[in-house]
Amino acid sequence: MKRWLPSPLLSIGLLLTWLVLNQSSEPAHWLLGAALGVVAPLLARPLLPHGHARLRRPRALLRLLWLSAIEIIRSSVNVGQLILLRKPEAVNSQFIRVPLDLRSPHGLALLSCLINSTPGTVWVDLLPESHELLLHVFDLNDEAWWIDTIKTSYEGPIIEVFEGAGPTPEGEEA
Amino acid sequence: MSALPWMQHLIVVPVLLPLLVGALLIPVNQNRHGLKFATSAVSGVLLWLLSLALLQMADGEHWPDGVGVYLASNWAAPFGIALVVDRLSALMLVLTSTIALAVLVFGARRWDRVGVHFHSLFQFLLMGLNGAFLTNDLFNLFVFFEVMLAASYGLVLHGYNLRRIQAGMQYVAVNLVASLLFLIGVALIYGATGTLNIADLTQRVAALGPQDTYLLRIGASVLALAFLTKGAMWPLGFWLPTTYAAASPPVAAMMVLMTKVGIYALLRVWLAVFGDEAGELQGFGLAALTAGGMATLLFGAVGMLASQDGGRMAGYGAIISSGTLLAVLGHSGSAVLASGLYYLIGSTLAMAAFMLLIELTERIRPPGAALLAITMEAFAIEDKPEDPVGVGIPGTLAFLGLSFVACALVISGMPPMAGFVAKFSLFHALLAMPGRVPATTWLLIALMLLAGLAAIIALMRLGVRTFWASGAVTPPRLQLSEALPVGALVGLCVVLTLQAGTVFDYLSRTVDGLARSGPASERVLGEPPVARPAVGEASR
Amino acid sequence: MSVAMLPWWAAVPVAVLLVLGGLITLVGTLGLLRLKTFYQRIHGPAIAISMGAGCILVASMVYFTAAQSRLVIHELLIGAFVLMTAPVVAMLLMRAALYRDLRGRAAARPALAQPPVGELGTETDEQRTDAAGGGGR
């Protein structure tokens, strides 16, 4: 099964993509979509060294996404206000470093997606030795608050989603 | 449903065969020279036979009016793309495949190995050339021009060195801009007339409104600029000598054909669109062509005199021949066309042979001798006359010398070779025009004679330096595969001279067909597509 | 004008979302134009990408669903793809800028080959036009 369908989630995603793209639910499209869902990951597999992500807690993921969505809207309004109302010189943009415990590449990817999608913060780099996240914050008031928010609101849930409760890193070679 | 007679398919084969062969050779490993050459050569031979067959068909009773039409994709002209074989295009196909065969054999032992994918590029070049000769659609002509040019870019840079890449930069840049002009021209013609098919244009031109006529004039002039850049008209052809001199000999020989394509295209479009059906547009722009042709002729002559190395001379020789053709065509149109075409055949064959020959003769001369020889001649420095004891010329040198003389005679238009016949018949045709001979005719004749003189002086200088003043001790090493094509091309020039009457008969039939643009265009537009299975069924 | 006649329940949200999306986009790009350093500027488009695009995508979904009387949700794909590609762009661009600045500064002041990062964010880099070095490439 794993040999022919390395990641059912991905395959389903592809099938759905196909159906949505064609805006059709004809049997032919289901068939073709399914075929693509099987073939595309197989063809792409040699180029995926980290394998596919496995979601341990899908529900935690949904909750995380919901919270992030709210955060995105809030930050958007903030940034918009700053751009429009504050003098650019008065905006306190800073780099900050956030020590991370998250190791899973997929988890890190999700984290970066959430951080970057949230206006006002940009993921810069992951410092290799210290495993710290270098972050750029548009308007920094309180560095500790940022570090804390990221660790609790984002990193924690992500670790939960991908690694379950346990600390074992996931995502070796598929 | 009625099937297309299989003979009819032959029209498209000159495009398809090289395409398929070229494509099949792409994945073949670079080390398998033998296989690549063999495949390429088989294709060359087949193309040659095929072009002869098409010539036969076009000249015979096979098609009414000697015009064979092939509707690619089975859509009637002007909607689909029509390929048209008439005597002229068949002639160009024969010329192309002949030279191609010679070049292939010539390149067999050495040149196809100095870079990769020689044979694929070569086949694609043939495809482009053949397609350009066959197509009756302006945009398709552009596409085949691009096929031809792209392949020629590759071939000019084949096994590139400093000189080739410098020349290539010029060649490619100028032709890229010229291609843009081509597009502008074609687009404007479409914008003005609403069609791309040449035969359709022929029929539409006379009925255009003043605005569309104006746009058509502009479009046609821009298009002509593109053709003339390829045909190396002064002042658009400065890239040519540099490129010829830098390209490897087999490529340079093929390049000779390519300048002719520009002129062919111009001829095709002009005879059809601005021919006898064009109303007030008949003969549009020909005066400018004459002037440009004369300037080109003069420029070629000057360049010939000023050049020292064979490659450049050949380049200016090609410019002279372009200039001659353009000037006479502009001057008298179809009245001199038969002679012009004869000239075209002769000069192309000789120039191609010359291109190959130059490389062989360069083996005679020890490197560095050239410069010394030039100074010596220029300042008339005499070395002491030695004892009157001759130097034996072994067979190779005799062969090379004879071929050189033959080529030089054809290129310069000196008797008794084809070049002279061509020039004489051009003169005769120019002078035989009704009415008093205008001064421009005399000027044109004088220019052609002067250019011939310049050519023969320059070529003699080169020949003397190469064969007589080289101080060569050992005769150059020559392989049969290198001598054979040169000999064959020179032999063809001789045959062309001896059989001038026969050739002219064919050419006058060709011109008869071309001069009346009406019937030919009706043939193209009237060719019915093969009946499809029911229309509805196909679309279901 | 080929806009279809929509019922009120669809037209109003679409209109609002469009206006909102347009405004946010405008503000985001204004940020790009107005802010003083690159590190600040990168935050401007972020709102356009996240919120502006989001609003317009939703508007599009609602509009076509209502206009065609069937569920049209293929805009979701756009949203998903943007979510997956925008972070890559931001990360790479930010990191490129950072190391370019570090390198530029190291070249300008060889003694300070490895300056602390914290110093970077506040500095305006307007003065340093990148003529020859990387920018000229």
Added chain:
Amino acid sequence: MLLAALVLVPFLGSLLAAVMPADARNRESWLAIAVAAGGLLVAGSLYPAVAAGQVLREELAWLPAQGLYFVLRVDGLAWVFTMLVLAIGLLVVLYARYYMSAADPVPRFFAFLLAFMGSMLGVVLSGNLVQLVLFWELTSLTSFLLIGYWHHRADARRGARMAFTVTASGGLCLLAGVLVLGNIVGSYDLDVVLAAGERIRADELYLPALVLIALGALTKSAQFPFHFWLPHAMAAPTPVSSYLHSATMVKAGVFLLVRLWPALSGTPEWTWIIGGAGVCTLLIGAFIAIFQHDLKGLLAYSTISHLGLITTLIGIGTPLAIVAAIFHILNHATFKASLFMAAGIIDHETGTRDMRVLSGLRHALPVTATLAIVASAAMAGVPLLNGFLSKEMFFAETLLVGGDTNWWMSYAALAMGVFGVAYSLRFISIFFGAPAEALPRSPHEPPRWMRFPVELLVLTCLVVGILPGLSIEPVLHLAAVATLGAAMPDYDLAVWHGFNVPLLMSTLALGGGVLLYGLLRRYLQLQERDTVPLVHRLNGAQIYESTMLRLTRGAGWLLTHLGTLRLQPQLLLLVLALLAVPVLLAGAPPAWSDAPRQGFDPLFAVVWLIGGGCAIGAAWMAKYHRLAAVALVGGTGIVTAATFLWLSAPDLALTQLMVETVTTVLILLGLRWLPPRIEAGTDAPARMAWLRRSRDLVVATAAGLGMAALTYAVLVHPASDTIADFFLQNALTGGGGSNVVNVLLVDFRSFDTLGEITVLAIVALTVYALLRRFRPAPESVLIPAQQRYDVDPASTQTPAEQANSGYLLVAGIYLRLLLPFMGVVAVYFFMRGHNLPGGGFVAGLIFSVAILVQYMLAGTLWVESHLQLRPHRWLGFGLVLACATGLGAWVFGHPFLTTHTAHVDWPLVGELHLPSAFVFDLGVFVVVVGTTMLMLVALAHQSLRAHRLPGDEAARAAPPASGRRTI
């Protein structure tokens, strides 16, 4: 056939001789002798007919359409010349058998000689003027080869070139003249032309025709001012000189003048041009001849002088003068041939031709000396020898010129006679005096058969000189009648005409010549002086050489001013042509009263404010800020894509977007190898640069305005009836697709698409081939500075490490996850293309970009170790697939590329249509992928090479392994 054989056999003999072995001297000689003797027999057999006044003609159609027939025609004149050419030829061949050294490549010699003989016969026998020109030029060519026979000698090469240049140019003038003549008469046939004398002389083109023909004849006959080539032609082996400069080559010119006498003569122009040249030549030639030291040089100038004499006679143009001219042509041929041969014997025997060295040869070469003395006497015009007779006639004719009041012609003739005697004495002097010492070889009498030709010729001189009426009269009459026809005068060929003025002149000339010679020897150191008095500055050869040099230099100068080797001027000219030519040709535009169809859209205007701004910005930045220029061009591209979208061309928008992306990546890949701009030297004149820039700015602005105006003119002008309607109406029914653009590409105009994907394949192969030989600039060989910056952790990592665990880890997760989605999207765009925007091109580009992203992410090595892409195969397969799809139509009896649709009924899925256009489009897809991958990957591979290249340098630049980072 007989006449044709007469001309052809020498050429066949030439070919035969050419392929004979080098050491077969006897065989070749016999061949040549047989050819000449056979020719003589044939020609001789024609005598009865010719003598009876018949004109023999043979015709062969060559270019009937152009009125060009191969006509061989023998009348008296032609017959006499034929005999002359063949007879002297026979003797020369015999002589050459002994003259040529065993080391000389004799086959070549005889081959050239026979070819020359054939050409000469062709000139003489031509009954068509164009054909005459043809053979005329052939004599130039073959004589060029003969003169340059000893081509290892520079003087031979130079002499050959000079002779050829002069005579061939003359030949071209002759051709022009013949064309004019043909234009006047309406035929090139000799008989017709000769019969049309009145018409020709009355025509307004008479003078040009005369001048052009005279140029041909005068150059060939070495007449002043073209005489200079002849002495230099003496570098040829002596048999060649003996043949060319007595009976053949130089005689062709005077032959032609005699030949055309009926058509052209009888006008003052004729007399002035021909006679004037003749008089100048006879005086100058004779005078210079006296001061030569080289035996052959003396003979050469004497030849010039005698030809001047003949030309003068022709110029005088009275019937009697023509008789005299023909007579002297024959006489000169005999004595001059024998003299050249004698000179050759002397050269051969003594090893030198220098008259300063030679003396007293009568002791060693008594027979030769006698022969040479007799021949010289004939040359000097001593009575009882043939030269005397014709010279006497010449004197008589000169007296008639200008009536009783004008004597200048007679003085000139007398002077020439005096000089002639003087140089003849000079020639003879080598046989007298003390035997020379220190000769390179000690002389002996030559072999019997080498001397025989000389003996025979000298005998002829004597016989003709003593018994002209019996010997030469009939022959001369034959030639003269053929020329003069009804104008044939009465004349009397006798040795003694009583005491008259010509005899007095002859006597004066003889006496004066002896006196002059004596004086010159005594007072002008004739034996030693190096220069010719009075006229030594008049060095034709030097003028020729410097003319040629100036010609070459002038041509070079012109070339640099008329042309250019640089690219920028060429492009400028192209743009200027684009601006000027259409405007000039199209004339004034007609009234243009149409209004725009679409209203003004401010948003669209703003969009193009962006696009235009980006374009101008790119133009501004491209010199020093390449990356900025790339970005700005990208901006223009995006706006273009948006425009396509806006204006109902979704397919174009999609393609433009993808091409934009790929182009950007491509240019960046290329920029890696384009090191920072090297600043040009500051010494470049800034003013010039400014001028240039202003000029270019004007040109660019004009081009932009022109294009804008043209576009606007079309846009506001309603389209005429276009072929587009057909496509719109038939796409769905006939092409089976609703996306008309796609149906155009894969059905209506699929032939274009086939060509287009071929272009892609060609370019990919070319790029690949170029990169195989790519050598980077030294400045860019090193790893880029960015990668050597040791603060960056990536500087110590391989690309694969960067992607799998380094800074690209997080980005890599996305990019790798996106790969299958990109594939699916590619399939989507491919599948829908026939009905909706999309198709093989776009799909191919999407697929390529998907792969490309992986290359960008993990580097070439990693990707290729995990995924084998073989772009070459893709290319080949795609092209073959597209072709094969097209060829499939043949099976159904349809033309190439006709589309067919297969209808497949599948369970569950239902009926599926598989149009062949779909397979064709698949071919397009495959080729696009192959092309893009081959080009980009080939470029990317260069980085690998560079990483290997710098070796220790890179190692030095790389930081120590770890731990020096502060972040």
Added chain:
Amino acid sequence: MELTLSIAVGVMFGSGVWLILRPRSFQLITGLLLMSYAVNLFIFAMGRLWVAQPPITPTPAVDPALFADPVPQGLVLTAIVIGFATTALYLVMIIGARGLTGSDHVDGEEPRE
């Protein structure tokens, strides 16, 4: 809209012409790119301007006057692709020339002035 597009074509063409007259190979290739954009738009304009009338025919029987002209679009598509290919070729040529000649001048050598 007609005016805007005309000016757009003109500006791009003019910028391209300016660039191809410059001496540096990168300027030349940029100029060629801009010129081919301009020419593509020009060809496109030959079908006149149509807003929201893409040549996609929903039914067999259509009124051609209601659709944009597909022919120029087909031509432009071909021209875009060929232009892309030739740009790639020229790019590789200029880096090849830069490597061999040591100069980025279009003539492969700095002009002698």
Added chain:
Amino acid sequence: MTTTTLLAGAIWFALGCVVLGMLFCALRLAIGPTAQDRVLALDTLWMCTMLLALVLGIHHDSLIYFEAALLIALLGFVSTVALAKFLMRGEVIE
């Protein structure tokens, strides 16, 4: 006010905002000053074009515009990434 005029107004407004946004991007693209600024501006220009396509789709009540937007969403980032990588590493494909 009908729904059509309401929608039309909103669409015009959105189009205006997007086009103006594009103009801002283009200005940043032109003035730089650093290379990364230009790259960022270019990327934003891509995004704005995507939004333009979407709004135009609504404007013309047509799904034809969707594909262009999809393509930009999926692949618009590639040239930006290439540029960024070029800035950071000096070459696009290592």
